[in-house]
Each structure stands twice: as C-alpha cells, then as structure tokens.
Amino acid sequence: MINNYMAIIFLDESLDNIRSLTKMRPLASVPAGGTYRIIDFALSNLVNAGIRNVGIFAGNEDLNSLTDHIGRGAEWDLDRKKDGIFMFKQMADSSYTTNIKRVKKNMEYFFRSKQENVVVLSSHMVCNLDVKDVIKHHEESGRDITLVYKKVNNANERFDNCDSVKIGENNEVLGIGQNLFFKKDENISMEAFIMSKELLIKMICDGIQEGVYYTVRDLVTRNVGRVSINGYEFKGYLSCVNSTKEYFDFNMDLLKKEVREDIFIKERSIYTKTKDTPPSLFKEGAEVNNSLIANGCILGGNVKNSILARGAVVEAGAEVENCILLQDCVVKSGAVLKNIIVDKNNVINSNEKLSASRNYPLVIEKSIKWDDKQYKNLLAYLEGANK
Amino acid sequence: MKKNIIAMLLAGGQGSRLKKLTEKIAKPAVSFGGKYRIIDFTLSNCSNSGIDTVGVLTQYEPHILNEHIGSGSPWDLDRMNGGVTVLQPHTKKNDGGGWYKGTANAIYQNISFIDKYEPEHVLILSGDHIYKMDYDKMLKFHIEKDADATIGVFNVPLKDAPSFGIMNTNEDYSIYEFEEKPKEPKSTLASMGIYIFKWSVLKKYLIEDEQDSTSSNDFGKNIIPNLLNDKMKLFAYPFEGYWKDVGTIDSFWEAHMDLLKEDNELNLFDKSWKINTRQGVYPPLYVSDEARVINSLVEKGCEIEGEVKNSIIFPGVKIGKNSKIFNSVIMPNTTIEENVIINKAILAEDVVIEKNTVVGDNEEIVVIGAGEIIKSNAVK
Numbered sequence: 102m103i104n105n106y107m108a109i110i111f112l113d114e115s116l117d118n119i120r121s122l123t124k125m126r127p128l129a130s131v132p133a134g135g136t137y138r139i140i141d142f143a144l145s146n147l148v149n150a151g152i153r154n155v156g157i158f159a160g161n162e163d164l165n166s167l168t169d170h171i172g173r174g175a176e177w178d179l180d181r182k183k184d185g186i187f188m189f190k191q192m193a194d195s196s197y198t199t200n201i202k203r204v205k206k207n208m209e210y211f212f213r214s215k216q217e218n219v220v221v222l223s224s225h226m227v228c229n230l231d232v233k234d235v236i237k238h239h240e241e242s243g244r245d246i247t248l249v250y251k252k253v254n255n256a257n258e259r260f261d262n263c264d265s266v267k268i269g270e271n272n273e274v275l276g277i278g279q280n281l282f283f284k285k286d287e288n289i290s291m292e293a294f295i296m297s298k299e300l301l302i303k304m305i306c307d308g309i310q311e312g313v314y315y316t317v318r319d320l321v322t323r324n325v326g327r328v329s330i331n332g333y334e335f336k337g338y339l340s341c342v343n344s345t346k347e348y349f350d351f352n353m354d355l356l357k358k359e360v361r362e363d364i365f366i367k368e369r370s371i372y373t374k375t376k377d378t379p380p381s382l383f384k385e386g387a388e389v390n391n392s393l394i395a396n397g398c399i400l401g402g403n404v405k406n407s408i409l410a411r412g413a414v415v416e417a418g419a420e421v422e423n424c425i426l427l428q429d430c431v432v433k434s435g436a437v438l439k440n441i442i443v444d445k446n447n448v449i450n451s452n453e454k455l456s457a458s459r460n461y462p463l464v465i466e467k468s469i470k471w472d473d474k475q476y477k478n479l480l481a482y483l484e485g486a487n488k
Numbered sequence: 489m490k491k492n493i494i495a496m497l498l499a500g501g502q503g504s505r506l507k508k509l510t511e512k513i514a515k516p517a518v519s520f521g522g523k524y525r526i527i528d529f530t531l532s533n534c535s536n537s538g539i540d541t542v543g544v545l546t547q548y549e550p551h552i553l554n555e556h557i558g559s560g561s562p563w564d565l566d567r568m569n570g571g572v573t574v575l576q577p578h579t580k581k582n583d584g585g586g587w588y589k590g591t592a593n594a595i596y597q598n599i600s601f602i603d604k605y606e607p608e609h610v611l612i613l614s615g616d617h618i619y620k621m622d623y624d625k626m627l628k629f630h631i632e633k634d635a636d637a638t639i640g641v642f643n644v645p646l647k648d649a650p651s652f653g654i655m656n657t658n659e660d661y662s663i664y665e666f667e668e669k670p671k672e673p674k675s676t677l678a679s680m681g682i683y684i685f686k687w688s689v690l691k692k693y694l695i696e697d698e699q700d701s702t703s704s705n706d707f708g709k710n711i712i713p714n715l716l717n718d719k720m721k722l723f724a725y726p727f728e729g730y731w732k733d734v735g736t737i738d739s740f741w742e743a744h745m746d747l748l749k750e751d752n753e754l755n756l757f758d759k760s761w762k763i764n765t766r767q768g769v770y771p772p773l774y775v776s777d778e779a780r781v782i783n784s785l786v787e788k789g790c791e792i793e794g795e796v797k798n799s800i801i802f803p804g805v806k807i808g809k810n811s812k813i814f815n816s817v818i819m820p821n822t823t824i825e826e827n828v829i830i831n832k833a834i835l836a837e838d839v840v841i842e843k844n845t846v847v848g849d850n851e852e853i854v855v856i857g858a859g860e861i862i863k864s865n866a867v868k
Binding site for chain 1: 521522523561562756757762763764765767769771772773774775776777779780781782783784785786787788796800801802
C-alpha cells in the first residue's frame, strides 16, 4: 500500500510576517524547538509512514541553509539508491504565474517516479501527523482527494492566512475558503492532501490551459465540486508557523507537557540533522526552570520558560526569560532578556537589557560577525603583502 | 590500497572488574560521559588524527559494540578505501579456529587483513581508555626516531607506578628496560597500551611468538620484552593531558566526576577535537519548574522534575518530582520515579527505580545493572 505513495512538500508559504528569521534562509530551515528545523516535522511525518520518495518543491529562496540541513537525507533514512529525497527549485511560488519550465520539471519528476499516488504536505504546518492513517482513510473513502483539517476553537487568534474548510455529511468537503480571523470555531485546512498522481497531473494541465499555474492548495480549492474531496480530521497539536508571533507561540507551546507528548511520540519520532555536541553543562549557580534545552549548552545563569538551541551559553548572572536562543548564542553575565528571539551566533553583551512584549517578540537577527574579523585579517594580509 | 599507517583497536576484553556494567556488554561499549561509549574516544582520536583505516578486534559480547560501530559513519570511517572493519575471531581452513588467546595473538590472526593495506606502520590501541590524543604527532616522533616500536607512556604518580608496566628510558626516550608492575619502580613512565610498530618488524615477531608454545601471546608480556632482548630500537612517547583507564568501578566513577570539574582537561566542549558517537533520536532535554540542576551534565531526551547535583545523566532519563540525585551516573532510558534519593551510584541502561526508594549512601559506589527494577520503599 505505502509503496505506491510518493510525497511532495511545498515551500510556498508567505514570508511577509516572518521576514527577520527568513532573510537568509527559507522558512523550512528556520530552527525551532531546540534542535529542529521547521521542515523536520513534515519530513518525519512522511518517513514515519514508510514513504521513501520525497520531492521538496521550493520557490526562489536561497536554499543553502536547507540543502546543508538535508544533505543526502541520511537522518531521515532517505539516502537511497532507489527514490530518496529530491530538491527542486522554482517549483513552488505563491505568485500565480505560468512558468512552462516549472511545469516541465514537475512532469519529469512525476513520470520518473513509479508510485501512483501522491501525499502533499506544507512544511509550515507543524504537527505529528500519522500519514499512514490518513492514507488508510483516503483509500476507504473511495473519494478522489483527501484533505486534512483540524477543528480549532481559536481561529480568531491563530491560523491567520489559513484556509477554512466546510465539511458536510460523511466527511465530504463542500467548500474551501479563507479563515476570516473573527470566528473562533473553524475547520482549518492543514494544506495536506492525498490524491492519485494522475489527478494531480490533470489538475496541473487544466491550470496551464486556463493560463495560470496554481499551487496544489489552490488547485484543490478550484476543483471543489468537480472532484470528490474527503475530509480527514486531525486531532493532535497543530501550529501554522507563518509569522514571527506564531513561531514564538509554537516554541513556547513545546514547554507544555501535553504538546510535547503529542509532538514527540516514541513510535513516530521527529528526526533532524544530528551534531556531535556534548551533553549540556549546568554549572554551579545555574537556575533553569520550565525550559527545553538542546545539547552542548553551558548554563550558569537564570533560564526560565525558554528554548535553547545547541551550544547556547548563558553566563552566571545573566537572566533569560520567555526567550528562544538559537545555535551558539552567548548571553554574557549581567544581561537580561525577556520575550526575545536571538538568532544564531549572536553575543548579547554584559549588562545589556532587552525586553519585548509577548505579542510582539523581538528578533535579534543572525549575526555575521565571522566576516568582520576575517575581512580585517584579510585586509591586514593584503596591506602587508603590498608593502 | 597502500597506507602509511593503519590502526588495530583491541576491543574484545570482558572487563570483569566493571562487574554488572559488563555482564552483557563488552567493556569498550559501556556508556560513558553522558552520551558516549568508551570506544568513542579511541575511534574519534583515530579520525581526528587522520587515520582512515581501523580494524576493531571484538570477541566478548560483541552485539552492542557491532551495532554501535556499524558502518563507521559517526566517525567518518565509512570509507571506500579503508574505513572501519570489525574483526571477530574466525576459522581458518582445517584448524577449527579459536578465540583470541592474547593481544598479540589477536593481531597475528589478522595478519592478512593488515597485509591488504601494505602499511609502513601499525598503531595498536586499546578500546577501554578515556583520553584525547593526536596519534599523528606520535607517528611523527616514531618516524623521526626511526624506531622499530614506539610506546605511548603516561607519567603516573610514583605511588601508583607498581600497578603499571613501567618503561625505563634514556634521556632521548629510548627504552632500555621494561618492567611489568615493578615493586620498586625506577621511573614513573607507565605504558598506555598504545604502540606504533614498523609492520615488517611486528609481523616477524608475531609469527615467531606464535610458534613459541610457552608464550602467553601478549604485547606487554612477550612481544615488547622480545624486541628489547634483541636490542631493537624502542622509544617511549610521553603523552601529556588527560588519560584514564576506566577498567574498575572506582576509576569509571572518578572519570565521570572529573568531567564535572571546572576547566577539566578532557573538555568535551572543545570543538577542535570533537568526540563522535552514534546517537539515538530524542527531543531536547526538558527541565521543569520544580527542577534544580547544578554542576551536572545532562543529555537530550531527559525530563527532569527533581534535583540533580554533581551527576551525569544520559539520554532519555526521567527524574520525578522530589527525587534527589547526587554524585551519580545515570545511563540511558532509566526512569527514576518520585521521592527517590540516589547518592553515589551508577545506574545502567533501562533501570527503573520506583518511588520512595533510597539508593546509595555516599559511601561505597552502588551499581545497578541494566534493566533492573528496584521496588518501592527499597533501600540499596
């Protein structure tokens, strides 16, 4: 059954509300939850279901960070001779344009893959989804497409820019619209679909003939009424990481026991690229509470309600509260941080005090401090060589 | 295929002095340092030293060790030409085979493996020591001295010298005498069990040693004394830095406590000499509101709700509310329920300590074996 399914992950999310973290990387490779990147969740969901052929459809973003993270796909067991992981550029884009090259590349990938069905996921919908169960229900329903949705009661606070779904009898999808952000109860589309490869290709062709190329999400919306769509209700934890606020909230949600128990299930682990960092060192005087700590951290100060990525250092006398510290950040002694997201490699100097509100968390952007030192050295070398 | 140097890593030891920790697991595979296994230090030293061909000789309870080594990818030893090869005792035509009789016999039985790489030099290592060492520097010393054999030595305190093999050297570090556990040591240069040999020389001595039916086929007892008797060129290579044989419960526990010392010499956080290991999949570590963790190393996948002090906690360990862990080593996936006090203990993998239990009293080191379940209200 599973052998007959391939998958694509679309990176067509809007980045308008999460610019400070996506300046130098696609949203898919934004670090989250201490050791993960956003895409790890979608990738792990597919792999845990037994899917072995995954295409990542990216737009025009700079993919260096993502290709570095995924490599040959070994961490997800996708470093395979037959099938495995494929990365395609200029295949997903939120702009509605026809690009024949893009379509040709699509077709080639689909025709070269021998599986007859496709699972489509969006990387910014972060959850632990049992894809095997969705496939089972899809096959049982006998409908053309299965769409995964979640019934939420906070659609007025979260899930901005998401689709809302109208569900009829026998889980049939009657309509797909937009979450208007004023009703609490909504069925939020997880932008996850299952259909036959044939139908997907036909929908793409129809789109081209009508002069526009759509993302899968839009193709499905256009085809409500023309094909039968089955709704699959997902009951676990879901976050749509499409803004800085949602990013912050998702990380903070991981401090709740019930969310961790839902996301980090032993039978369906979330995989990520591992590094050989040592265990984290809690020094004499460290005071760490309600926090998620990755490997290789050195903690001497106070850390409260925070998420620390690999290699973060909080010196004695520093205070960090409701913060997300990404890889190799250093918070020097005496510094105080509250509601701050500190991107990779940054050093917060002694006695600096930064505070933001929970609703508007502040992002300290990724430091490129390596180059000022290296450029200085290079300049000194060049000047020395000219004498 | 020709290599300048290849390493042969002796990893077959039973390690019976580690008692319960090696009941079902070879000593080099015993967990160490919060996420590693003992053999990771030697394997990482090899790859960090630029040695890309390593034969690992296994014998006793090899399953976990074999699985851990696998293709060698954690140490970048999954090479097309060379890499890591597990060498188990095997049968040759019509001889019925046999276990490795001693360290020298283990290498003798694998002469054909070594010959395949036509190495100039062979590095012999033990898989049960904790240290970081650049073997390339030792090789450079060995080549500069044009030595037939170079032996890594570590300066031990005089009072400890009688329990080691001691090398007596001239000023240029040439060895004129080797004494196994001397009562009145003339020097404090203890053999670390690390040897570099010219392969042509070692091969000849291994073959001769095998023909001597009175020999115990051991490097320390036979090969090195024979080389000295024949006036071959032997040099001692002094190693400075942290080195520890973790062969006893006491030294194993002490080595863990050493890791918690401020600016300890082993420094696992040194990015220029990383220790690599095969890792499981775990989420980051969670420290709850009630928890208190100080002067401790804690690995991913743990959930800490109690108090942890001066301890090393491996991945996947759960520590319940009101439990106190002091001066202890807690290995992977162990569960400690609520109201437990553990003081100066080593808990192996998958142990369960039920609630309201006391383990250890900060006197003798208590060892709980893998998979043991300690019932509620117990005192151990």
